[in-house]
Structure formats: C-alpha cells, structure tokens
Amino acid sequence: MSGGLDIVLLVARRSLLAVLRRPVVLTFSLGQPLIWMAFFGYLFQRYPLNGLPRDIAYPDFLAPGVAVMSVLFGASQSGIAWIRDIQTGFLPRMLATPANPRLILSGKILADAIRLTVQAILVLCLALLLGVQAHPDTAALCLALLNLLLFAAAFSALSCAIALRTQAQEAMATFVHLVNMPLLFTSTALAPTRQMPDWLAHVAEINPLTSVVEALRHALLFGEYTPSPLSGSVQLALLTGLLFAVAASQMRFAAGRY
Secondary structure (H helix, E strand, C coil): CHHHHHHHHHHHHHHHHHHHCCHHHHHHHHHHHHHHHHHHHHHCCCCCCCCCCCCCCHHHHHHHHHHHHHHHHHHHCCHHHHHHHHHHCHHHHHHCCCCCHHHHHHHHHHHHHHHHHHHHHHHHHHHHHCCCCCCCCHHHHHHHHHHHHHHHHHHHHHHHHHHHHHCCHHHHHHHHHHHHHHHHHCCCCCCCHHHCCHHHHHHHHHCHHHHHHHHHHHHHHHCCCCCCHHHHHHHHHHHHHHHHHHHHHHHHHHHHHC
16 A cells, blocks of 8 residues: 555656746746736626625636636646656656556646645635635635545546547647636636526536535635535545546556557
8 A cells, every 4th residue: 555655646746846847837827817817807897796795896706716717727738748758758668667557647636636726725815915805714615625626636637538548739739628618618717607698507507617616716705615515525526536537547548558
C-alpha cells in the first residue's frame, strides 16, 4: 500500500512542479477569470436578479460562477501536459515501469484537482479585492470546496482520457470548445434559472456545473448549504469514478501500445 501511495505522490509532485515552473500558465489561469469578473460583472452590474435579496449585486452573484468556470477550463486542458509527455517520451517510459497505470493516473488527477481548487480559492480572494461582498459559512464552504475538488478531478480525468486516445493538441482544443462552452452557458454560473427559458432551466438543473456553482454560491453569499449538498457530493463522486474508469481504460490501452 505504501509503495502505491509513493507512486501517486511522486507523480502528483512532478505534475505540480511542472506547472509551477511555467508561470505563464499560472498567470493566464488567474488573469482570465479576472477579465470575466471585471468586464462581464460590471457590464451587467445593473442586471436584475429576480428572487434574490436586493443587496446582492450581479458581481457578487457572478464571482462563484467565475471561480468554478476557471476550474472547468483548467481541468479540460489537463490532458495537454500528457500530450507533451507522450511527444517527449516521458509518459511511455513511465508506463514501461512496473507501476500500475491507475496509480500514475491517480497522481496526475490528484495534482490537477488540488491545483485547480487552490486556483478557485485565489480567484475568489481576488474577487473580494475587487469589491465582491460575501457572508461565508465555514462548514458549508468546506463542503462546497469538496464538490469543487470532485468536479476538478472528474473533468481532469475526462481530459486525460481524450489526450491518451487522440494524442493531438488539436483534439484538445476541439474538446475545450465543444464541451466547456455548452456546460458553462447551460449552468447557473452566469444567470439564475428564474431568468432562463423553461427548457434551459431544466437543462441547468441536471448540469453538474450548476451543482458545484450553487453549493459555492450559497456558502459564500447566503452562509448556508444548498437544499441537498450531500446528494450533490454523491453525484459528483459517482461522476468522478465513472470518468476515472474511462481514463484508466485509456491508460491500459496506452501501456499496451508502448
């Protein structure tokens, strides 16, 4: 067991160090959410939020959505690092070792999930500096961050699966546009369901991004849990397990190829 844990931690450490050594990635990861909050938030500052307390401005409503959006976009690009590792021969060498491919995958996803969750926290801190108002509840916020961690792990696993199957950065760019934008605009990250068409509101209710955004929004703005926080965590855990299994199957396929 300890040997397996060592492999997971070593891969996670290597993944985190690779990101820290590329400050351009970190700058873009924080700069893009700030642009969304500064332009989108204040562009719609007078946007009426029906059904919400009058003291909640649109930037307050938007900040949790942008934080989760940054996780979505970061997780969807997780596999790009492995495409580089494939091209340099590093990943084939790892898969040629006796280490279980699932452990290598677990280390990669663990690093990405932790990094993206910390990134979301930094985005929220920057939002507070921009004047966003929050009244957080500690327990509800911890559960919301757990949901965020699971969401990051799920979509990092999906990104890794696509990278292992296609081995092409062009495919990753297509994935980012075809998956991220529909998920974002069919969730409550940018607007409440009360102000959506009925069909879009129904789609938003089953969108996993909505579950994560609402948990974080309720914890920060209202100091409370969402109506069913634990069921949301269970659903995200199941989604993470499913997408991990998909990525693990691609890891076995890649290990056999190399």
